Amino acid sequence: xxxxxxxxxxxxxxxxxxxxxxxxxxxxxxxxxxxxxxxxxxxxxxxxxxxxxxxxxxxxxxxxxxxxxxxxxxxxxxxxxxxxxxxxxxxxxxxxxxxxxxxxxxxxxxxxxxxxxxxxxxxxxxxxxxxxxxxxxxxxxxxxxxxxxxxxxxxxxxxxxxxxxxxxxxxxxxxxxxxxxxxxxxxxxxxxxxxxxxxxxxxxxxxxxxxxxxxxxxxxxxxxxxxxxxxxxxxxxxxxxxxxxxxxxxxxxxxxxxxxxxxxxxxxxxxxxxxxxxxxxxxxxxxxx
Amino acid sequence: xxxxxxxxxxxxxxxxxxxxxxxxxxxxxxxxxxxxxxxxxxxxxxxxxxxxxxxxxxxxxxxxxxxxxxxxxxxxxxxxxxxxxxxxxxxxxxxxxxxxxxxxxxxxxxxxxxxxxxxxxxxxxxxxxx
Amino acid sequence: xxxxxxxxxxxxxxxxxxxxxxxxxxxxxxxxxxxxxxxxxxxxxxxxxxxxxxxxxxxxxxxxxxxxxxxxxxxxxxxxxxxxxxxxxxxxxxxxxxxxxxxxxxxxxxxxxxxxxxxxxxxxxxxxxxxxxxxxxxxxxxxxxxxxxxxxxxxxxxxxxxxxxxxxxxxxxxxxxxxxxxxxxxxxxxxxxxxxxxxxxxxxxxxx
Numbered sequence: 001x002x003x004x005x006x007x008x009x010x011x012x013x014x015x016x017x018x019x020x021x022x023x024x025x026x027x028x029x030x031x032x033x034x035x036x037x038x039x040x041x042x043x044x045x046x047x048x049x050x051x052x053x054x055x056x057x058x059x060x061x062x063x064x065x066x067x068x069x070x071x072x073x074x075x076x077x078x079x080x081x082x083x084x085x086x087x088x089x090x091x092x093x094x095x096x097x098x099x100x101x102x103x104x105x106x107x108x109x110x111x112x113x114x115x116x117x118x119x120x121x122x123x124x125x126x127x128x129x130x131x132x133x134x135x136x137x138x139x140x141x142x143x144x145x146x147x148x149x150x151x152x153x154x155x156x157x158x159x160x161x162x163x164x165x166x167x168x169x170x171x172x173x174x175x176x177x178x179x180x181x182x183x184x185x186x187x188x189x190x191x192x193x194x195x196x197x198x199x200x201x202x203x204x205x206x207x208x209x210x211x212x213x214x215x216x217x218x219x220x221x222x223x224x225x226x227x228x229x230x231x232x233x234x235x236x237x238x239x240x241x242x243x244x245x246x247x248x249x250x251x252x253x254x255x256x257x258x259x260x261x262x263x264x265x266x267x268x269x270x271x272x273x274x275x276x277x278x279x280x281x282x283x284x285x286x287x288x289x
Numbered sequence: 290x291x292x293x294x295x296x297x298x299x300x301x302x303x304x305x306x307x308x309x310x311x312x313x314x315x316x317x318x319x320x321x322x323x324x325x326x327x328x329x330x331x332x333x334x335x336x337x338x339x340x341x342x343x344x345x346x347x348x349x350x351x352x353x354x355x356x357x358x359x360x361x362x363x364x365x366x367x368x369x370x371x372x373x374x375x376x377x378x379x380x381x382x383x384x385x386x387x388x389x390x391x392x393x394x395x396x397x398x399x400x401x402x403x404x405x406x407x408x409x410x411x412x413x414x415x416x417x418x419x
Numbered sequence: 420x421x422x423x424x425x426x427x428x429x430x431x432x433x434x435x436x437x438x439x440x441x442x443x444x445x446x447x448x449x450x451x452x453x454x455x456x457x458x459x460x461x462x463x464x465x466x467x468x469x470x471x472x473x474x475x476x477x478x479x480x481x482x483x484x485x486x487x488x489x490x491x492x493x494x495x496x497x498x499x500x501x502x503x504x505x506x507x508x509x510x511x512x513x514x515x516x517x518x519x520x521x522x523x524x525x526x527x528x529x530x531x532x533x534x535x536x537x538x539x540x541x542x543x544x545x546x547x548x549x550x551x552x553x554x555x556x557x558x559x560x561x562x563x564x565x566x567x568x569x570x571x572x573x574x575x576x577x578x579x580x581x582x583x584x585x586x587x588x589x590x591x592x593x594x595x596x597x598x599x600x601x602x603x604x605x606x607x608x609x610x611x612x613x614x615x616x617x618x619x620x621x622x623x624x625x626x627x
Contacts, residue, residue, distance in 0.1 A: 030339060050485050053626040075487040086482040088430050099429055102422035103486045173333040198338040214338045215303070271299075 002028040004150055004182045005049065010058030012044060017206060019044055021058065024201050024211040026150075029179035031172055033197035034186035035278065041206045042186035043083075046154045049184075050080060062150070076105060079143030083155035085135055089128035093121055093138060104146035115141035133164040140171065151175060153185035157192055165189075169196045190274035202278065209281055221277050222256040225249070226267035235262050241280030252280035290319055294335050302337055306345040314354055314365055325355060325363040423488065423496035431470055435504070438466055439511065446512045454576055456534045459512060461568050463505035463538045467545055468561045470501075475554040481627050490623045494550075498542060498615055505538030539607055543614035550621035 005026035012019040019041050026032045036042050047053045048060060051071040060067045062074045087096050093116075101107040116123065119137040121130075130138065136156060143151055151172075157165040172183050173196055187193065193200055193214070201211040210217065224239075228249055236242065238258045239251040252272055253259045260269070272280075290313045294305055313319045326334070328342040335342070346363055349355045357363045392402050428435070444450045445458045474480070483493060509531050548556055579585070 047627070052481060052484055072487050072489045075485065080485050082481070082485075084478075086478045086480075088477060088479060091430065095429055099422075099426045100486070102425055103488060170333075173336075176339070177327075177329050177333065179329065195336050198340050213340050215301075215341055215344070219301075 004028045004063060005184065006061045007045075007048075008059045008061075010048060010055045010060060012048065012053065013056050017041075019048075019055075019206045022203070022206075022208055023058075024208055026182060026184050027199065028182050029176060030198035031176055031183045031185070031196055032199045032201065033193040034184065034201050034203060035188065035190060035193055035274070036186075036203040037188055037278075037282065040203050042188075042203060043154055045203065046152060046184075046186060049152060050075070050078070076146075077149045079146065079148030079151045081136070081139045081143050081151070081153040081156050083158055085139045087127050087135075090126060092124050092126050093130070094123040096127060097123075097142065100142055101146075106147040108145050108147060111147075112141060112145035115144060133160050136160060136164070136168070140168065144175070149181055151181065151183045151185075153183070155187055156185055157187060157189055165192065172196055190278055194274050200274070202281070204282055217274070217277065218271055220256075221252055221254050221272050222259060223270040223272040223276055224251050224253060224259055224263065224267050225270070226263055230263060230266060238262070240284045252276055290325075292331070292335065294337065303341050303345040303348070306331075306335075306342065307348055310345070310349060311354055319365045321365050321367050323365045325365065327362055420492045420496050420499070423483075423493060424500055426483075427470075427496065427500045431473075434466070434469065438462055438508070442508050442511055443515070446515050455512065456509070456530045457572060457576065459508050460505070460534050460537045460541075461564070461572070463501070463508055464541050464545075464564055465561070466504060467501050467542065468557055468564060471545075471549055471557045472554070472561065475557065480625075484627055490625075491619050494546070494615065494618045494622050497546060498611070498618075501542050502539055505542070506535055509534045509538075536603065536607055539611060543610050547614055547617040547621060550618050550625070 003025040007022050007024055010019065010022045017039070022041075022045065034042050034045065044053065048055055049062065049067065051067055054068065063077060065074055067074055088099075091099070097112065101109070101112075115121075115137075119134070119141060121134060121138055121141065127135065127138070140153075140156070143153075157168055160168070169192055172185070175181050175183055197214050199212070200214055200217050202209040210220075212220070221240075226249060228244060228246075231242075231244070231249060238253045238255040240254055242249055242251040256269070259267075290310070292306060292309050294302055296302075298305065300308075310319070310325070319325075325331075325346075328346055329339055331342045332339040346355065346357065350357055350363070350366075354366055355363050356366045388402070391397075442459055442462055445455050445462075448455070484490070513531060545560075548560075583589075
């Protein structure tokens with residue numbers, strides 16, 4: 001299993017925010033989800049990969065090449081989809097495509113036409129007249145029409161209705177039917193990741209909380225529900241976060257074994273959703289300050 | 290072959306897949322040499338991770354139920370016919386051992402037991418089964 | 420680099436056409452001015468400002484730099500495109516005058532050369548400033564240019580006519596033609612090269 005992207009101790013300092021020694025890798029042939037709140041550093045990470053911004057520390061390798069020395073080469077093989085697609089709004093779908101196609105050696109007009117048809121995109125419409133969902137699909141069509149090996153998407157589903165979101169996620173699964181292609185997408189919509197991601201990297205406040213397979217994430221945590229009288233200073237220990245109400249408590253723990261030892265059959269254990277994990281972890285980090 | 294995954298069950302998803310594929314093989318729905326869906330296609334159809342389907346297939350291969358040929362895919366393994374038969378024979382032996390023990394406890398003689406067996410063999414199939 | 424030039428052309432096609440039409444109005448004297456070549460040069464400058472403003476508004480830097488393209492190429496393409504545009508506008512004048520048979524005398528041929536040189540010098544100053552100061556510069560610069568075009572330039576021109584341009588044209592004509600030409604060209608080229616080097620440096624440092 002090859003690493004298509006490797007970030008090694010990458011830091012980026014802004015006035016009131018910083019990406020702090022980010023390290024993770026993206027394996028070839030899988031869908032890798034980058035999740036985090038708005039402002040956690042997802043878009044910055046993607047901009048670093050695309051060489052739109054430069055790191056203050058650390059190195060980034062894509063396809064085994066340093067992304068600053070070989071940026072142009074690397075970007076030949078990358079299809080990108082951004083949340084705000086900065087196309088020339090006054091151009092038509094067709095004209096903009098011609099401009100973009102001229103940059104790629106491996107432009108595949110047939111593939112593009114296929115996607116146009118699949119997404120029902122009107123070639124003669126001006127980009128400014130496309131709906132958000134259409135713009136996103138157009139973006140995807142362009143990104144997939146030059147035999148790109150790595151598809152990078154920054155919040156591709158935000159602002160889209162559930163039907164379109166589903167379509168886009170299905171498309172991602174379709175893309176990696178070819179095991180030489182890799183998808184990296186960032187989002188704060190956790191249910192999207194639950195459906196489609198193989199690996200999940202959780203970034204919070206400029207730090208990587210974890211970078212694991214989806215199964216590993218799900219198996220690492222457990223959601224516990226029980227009576228309030230079960231809680232005491234000792235039993236609170238294994239919890240990352242607790243939500244206490246007059247009618248019971250709910251808590252997330254990253255130590256399922258210990259929790260079962262403490263509560264046994266007196267509590268209900270459930271598989272947490274990615275959203276539970278994210279929310280409890282974020283709240284925990286805030287209290288830990 | 291149909292595979293149905295429950296997200297709310299406590300059984301891990303890869304276990305559910307393994308179990309259902311095994312059952313399909315044992316039931317004879319899948320036969321030796323049958324091509325299984327690729328791990329990626331299966332992942333897409335079930336809306337789960339490729340890593341999960343891969344894990345299930347890897348385990349099934351280790352346990353001898355399937356075999357993977359690089360570039361071609363995964364197939365139901367050949368020894369299964371024998372393997373299954375062995376398993377089922379063993380099951381029969383175990384059950385017979387239980388029956389024998391019970392019979393001895395109730396003082397049922399061997400000839401009586403054989404009579405009962407004869408009658409059961411001659412019964413039309415599936416009677417009283419549903 | 421040609422794909423970048425293609426992009427510039429496609430994106431600005433309508434604008435280019437509009438400028439060509441306006442230029443023709445001045446060239447054919449449908450709008451009478453005393454120094455049509457000066458106006459042509461100014462048009463080229465406006466064009467440069469205008470396109471820069473459009474690119475900024477559209478935030479197309481993000482798109483462009485996500486494509487498989489080097490920053491150096493983007494900068495070079497800008498120089499090439501805008502200088503070419505200026506030359507085309509000047510060329511338009513030349514063609515028109517050739518057609519109507521009003522080809523100017525030898526001395527007036529200098530008009531064209533000077534117009535192009537002015538444009539090249541403008542571009543050489545514009546781009547480093549633009550890459551250094553950004554959209555603000557464009558917004559302010561445009562206004563300044565407008566003011567200059569409608570006040571300072573006519574003023575200077577009229578003054579020049581009165582004072583026979585302070586003897587500069589005569590002085591120039593008294594110098595050895597060839598030497599002058601070579602010197603002017605050399606200076607312009609050096610200026611252009613230095614400008615581009617600075618621009619590339621500035622653009623490569625930019626973060627989007």
